[in-house]
Amino acid sequence: MALFDTPTMAFEPTRSAGLARLNQFAPKAGRAYASERNYDRGPGRHKGVSLLSPYTRHRLVTEREILRATLERHSQSAAEKFISEVLWRTYFKGNLERHPSVWAAYKRDVARERAAMAKDGALRHNVTAAEAGETGIDAFDSWANELVETGYMHNHARMWFASIWMFTLRLPWSLGADFFLRHLIDGDAASNTLSWRWVGGLHTKGKNYIARTDNIARYTDGRFKHTDVAPHADPLDEFEDHPSRSVPQGDALPHGEALWVITEDECSSDPLPVTASAVLATTSAELRAPHGGVSEDVQHFTADAVRDALKRITEDNAIPAADNGHIAPLTAERIMDAADAAGTKAIAMRYVPIGPAADALAAARPTLEAEGYTIHQILRKEDAKAWHHADRGFFKVKKAIPKLIAA
Ligand SMILES: Cc1cc2nc3c(=O)[nH]c(=O)nc-3n(C[C@H](O)[C@H](O)[C@H](O)COP(=O)(O)OP(=O)(O)OC[C@H]3O[C@@H](n4cnc5c(N)ncnc54)[C@H](O)[C@@H]3O)c2cc1C
Incomplete structure (x- = not known):
């Protein structure tokens, strides 16, 4: 706690x-x-x-x-x-x-670039300066500081920032996306990874976004009158293809009572169409960056959002909280303990979209299934549509x- x-x-x-x-x-x-x-x-x-x-x-x-x-x-x-x-x-x-391979490739890229940073002093120095807001590019430095201090950055600034990171400072895109994911309270596997890829010209192949001095001056109320940015740059390229799969369907509803697991992806008050005997609250915020450095603000927000959901869901549905209402990581052991205490083998939850919580669930799944627990992810109709x-x-x-x- x-x-x-x-x-x-x-x-x-x-x-x-x-x-x-x-x-x-x-x-x-x-x-x-x-x-x-x-x-x-x-x-x-x-x-x-x-x-x-x-x-x-x-x-x-x-x-x-x-x-x-x-x-x-x-x-x-x-x-x-x-x-x-x-x-x-x-x-x-x-x-x-x-395109699930996009997330897998991003995680591999971050690991590879961090290994490169450990060996390459110049790269380490430049990434550290960019994250600390010490590049000497006023606008960029101010956005970096705002992100670290408030956990938020305006959309236009995110576009300019990502563009300057990649095309002016010439830093690896995945390390910039990782910096965002560790500090943005709204940090999201899909919006973040795909937006960085969009700015870089990987999402819409061959079309990158170049930040322009006059555009920055105009839309920042003249706060940054002259930002020295690279006026031209080729889009990024990649060798890997990311094949498309069909829309996930979610799982069938459980028969009988289930343990309801809350993840940070679904903290609404919408009822789950199952009979739940207890509710377990989990957070996987730390897995946004398995190498560490997820900001305390992100971790607090996520834990408290899940805590808020747990309170509403237990009260609205008159069901008890599992694990004494603790908010802790999603692991096979926690789920099995909570399910055993609730007297069920069925684990129900809203569909967990690709990202840190889905990674935690994927790691827990083999143990859960080997021990005879069944997992039921329930996909919202509006998402599927x-x-x-x-x-x-x-x-x-x-x-x-x-x-x-x-x-
Ligand atoms: C490089 C980069 C990284 C980004 N990373 C994230 C991220 O990790 N998480 C995230 O939620 N958004 C991300 N965005 C999208 C967008 O910048 C934010 O959603 C938006 O700035 C949030 O502020 P707001 O709620 O005031 O947005 P508003 O303009 O008020 O929009 C309302 C809502 O619409 C959605 N939205 C708006 N713009 C976008 C957009 N371009 N893409 C996706 N959703 C959008 C958000 O849910 C937002 O809350 C990123 C954009 C870029 C360019």
Whole structure:
């Protein structure tokens, strides 16, 4: 327990704080968002965007709730830009599910580049300076500091930052993605990995994003009038192919009672369609970077988001918390102990999307199955529907938006 005490950050890790933020932002989700969203006015002044990502990342608030709150106040055409950004997250989740080797390759890349850093003093020095905000490029240094201090960075700044990291500083993209994942409270395997690949020209093959001095000056309120960036660079390339698979189906529902396992990917209050005899709370935040360095703010937010979900789920459904309500990593031993205490062999949970929690589940699975436990991951219908369109570019999801909203 001591590991996850004392949360001290601007984002309160509860569903009620997420819903309050949604209600406060929803009136601005129409044309105001479309005209303001690209401005990064600096830490504490991100008024043109919702700041909902820590809540959507952990599904303290669901996309469905965000779309409903938006459409209660705006027409679909007035809120088109905001709706489409919300669905970029859904698209990235689905696209990574459809191309799982992208996550595996990213993890291998990080391990390889970290091994290279251990041997190469210049690389180590340059990566350390970039993360510490000591490159001498004011805008970049300011964003690095904002990320470490607040756990957040504006979308436009993320694009400029990633572009400067890869094409001006010439650093390996996977180490930049790893830096983000260790510090972003909204750090997400899909949105982060695929966005870095998008900026680098690996996601949309051959099309990279180059940060421009005038664009940075314009959209930062003139805070950074001249940022010295490389004006041209070739897109990154890779040898590995990432074949597409079909949309995962999830598992059949368990017969009889089950142990309900909460992961940090699903902290909503939506009921699970099973009869649960106890609820076990898990967090895999540390696995965002198995080599270490996941920020305390990320670990606190994740643990407290899961704690908040545990409280709501046990109270709403009148079922007890397993393992005395402790929030701890997802391991085969914890699950087996909790299931035995609850008198069941069935383990139920919402579908765990590719990322740290799914990695922990994959590591636990062989032991659980060898011991006769059955795992039931329940996929939301809306995810399955949207992911169906997420095998290639965003355009297919975009085209399906009216249908997805209607459904
Ligand atoms: C290099 C890079 C790395 C990124 N890493 C992450 C990450 O780890 N986790 C993450 O949630 N987002 C990531 N993003 C996407 C985006 O920057 C953030 O979702 C957004 O800045 C969150 O702020 P907000 O909630 O105020 O966004 P708003 O503009 O208010 O958008 C509302 C919601 O829509 C979703 N959204 C908006 N823009 C995007 C986008 N471009 N891609 C995917 N979803 C989007 C988010 O869930 C967000 O909360 C990354 C973008 C880049 C360029």
